[in-house]
Amino acid sequence: xxxxxxxxxxxxxxxxxxxxxxxxxxxxxxxxxxxxxxxxxxxxxxxxxxxxxxxxxxxxxxxxxxxxxxxxxxxxxxxxxxxxxxxxxxxxxxxxxxxxxxxxxxxxxxxxxxxxxxxxxxxxxxxxxxxxxxxxxxxxxxxxxxxxxxxxxxxxxxxxxx
Numbered sequence: 777x778x779x780x781x782x783x784x785x786x787x788x789x790x791x792x793x794x795x796x797x798x799x800x801x802x803x804x805x806x807x808x809x810x811x812x813x814x815x816x817x818x819x820x821x822x823x824x825x826x827x828x829x830x831x832x833x834x835x836x837x838x839x840x841x842x843x844x845x846x847x848x849x850x851x852x853x854x855x856x857x858x859x860x861x862x863x864x865x866x867x868x869x870x871x872x873x874x875x876x877x878x879x880x881x882x883x884x885x886x887x888x889x890x891x892x893x894x895x896x897x898x899x900x901x902x903x904x905x906x907x908x909x910x911x912x913x914x915x916x917x918x919x920x921x922x923x924x925x926x927x928x929x930x931x932x933x934x935x936x937x938x
Contacts (some may be wrong), residue, residue, distance in 0.1 A: 805867075810852050811845065814843060816840070817841065822912030829925075837917050841878050844869075845867065845869050847866065850864030850889075863899050869887075874919070880921070886915040888911065890911050899912075900912060904930035905928045914926045914933055
């Protein structure tokens with residue numbers, strides 16, 4: 777009988793640990809894989825360490841949109857490990873709100889580091905847009921209200937140096 781009781785206690789403890797994990801909202805930053813998969817609200821909440829209510833208010837209509845962010849080792853090293861920025865630093869953002877409860881928009885961005893010279897940089901690509909003082913949006917396109925539009929489409933549009 778003591779063995780059955782011990783087994784029951786172990787089972788209940790395991791269940792108490794597993795159930796909250798299974799019920800937790802999936803998504804968020806995976807720094808080892810250099811990716812974020814979640815919603816706009818989850819991104820804001822995790823990035824700024826705020827609660828759901830604050831994050832949802834800050835993100836507004838985009839709060840429930842699905843967001844996938846990916847970044848290179850060069851971006852990771854410069855952003856999080858205080859190493860120098862270089863042409864191998866890039867990141868992408870893919871927003872999808874094309875579902876009930878979403879914003880009704882979808883957007884895809886590609887961003888590269890070009891340095892503070894921006895348009896005069898050897899890494900600048902024709903057709904892009906400057907952002908954040910030393911980066912270039914090499915691709916920005918999306919759909920809003922059923923209309924697809926391009927904001928930036930640099931040539932070449934891939935990642936890596938010139």
